[in-house]
Amino acid sequence: SQQGEEDPQALSIQEGENATMNCSYKTSINNLQWYRQNSGRGLVHLILIRSNEREKHSGRLRVTLDTSKKSSSLLITASRAADTASYFCATALMDSNYQLIWGAGTKLIIKP
Amino acid sequence: NAGVTQTPKFQVLKTGQSMTLQCAQDMNHEYMSWYRQDPGMGLRLIHYSVGAGITDQGEVPNGYNVSRSTTEDFPLRLLSAAPSQTSVYFCASSYAGGTYEQYFGPGTRLTVT
Numbered sequence: 001s002q003q004g005e006e007d008p009q010a011l012s013i014q015e016g017e018n019a020t021m022n023c024s025y026k027t028s029i030n031n032l033q034w035y036r037q038n039s040g041r042g043l044v045h046l047i048l049i050r051s052n053e054r055e056k057h058s059g060r061l062r063v064t065l066d067t068s069k070k071s072s073s074l075l076i077t078a079s080r081a082a083d084t085a086s087y088f089c090a091t092a093l094m095d096s097n098y099q100l101i102w103g104a105g106t107k108l109i110i111k112p
Numbered sequence: 113n114a115g116v117t118q119t120p121k122f123q124v125l126k127t128g129q130s131m132t133l134q135c136a137q138d139m140n141h142e143y144m145s146w147y148r149q150d151p152g153m154g155l156r157l158i159h160y161s162v163g164a165g166i167t168d169q170g171e172v173p174n175g176y177n178v179s180r181s182t183t184e185d186f187p188l189r190l191l192s193a194a195p196s197q198t199s200v201y202f203c204a205s206s207y208a209g210g211t212y213e214q215y216f217g218p219g220t221r222l223t224v225t
Binding site: 030031033040041042043044045048088090092098099100101102103104105 | 116145152153155156162202204206208213214215216217218219
């Protein structure tokens, strides 16, 4: 069963624009993580936000978490062609920090 | 550091054959896991281990076995391959006392005919 649901499933924007992806989940979490997957490659961790945090920044990435709505968003500012990838959210449940439950991902295409 | 390594990168099996997917990490991580990734779906957890000698089932364990005799290695065995096991398989590891960030291998693309 999937805990995280990303929205949209696919997103195509011009280079330089901002990209926003959303993730919703169903049960209480310890933390929520975002990963990037380039085509044909393994996943790479981008950022983690704990359940008691509301916003976190890392370079051009901004993540927000709303536990009352059970949702998170990932904002990539000033997008670049190299940001073209699939982005996944993963939730760590309250009783199991190491088991992550994954959404189906958002496929982001940055047009030059 | 090589990180998480997986072999082979590609494999084609016939229905009924068995094989072992290899996974190794050199980061001294306690937690290791195997996922499968199918088109249009997120990762699904097959098996995981929280340390040498300790393994447990994930969401989709049927048809797969694992063992963890050392901290470094976590092989995944397909007992009798079926077309439904055609997928991309990822191994991941994590430091048990840290931020729970998982490090992934490059994946094994398996086709069962």
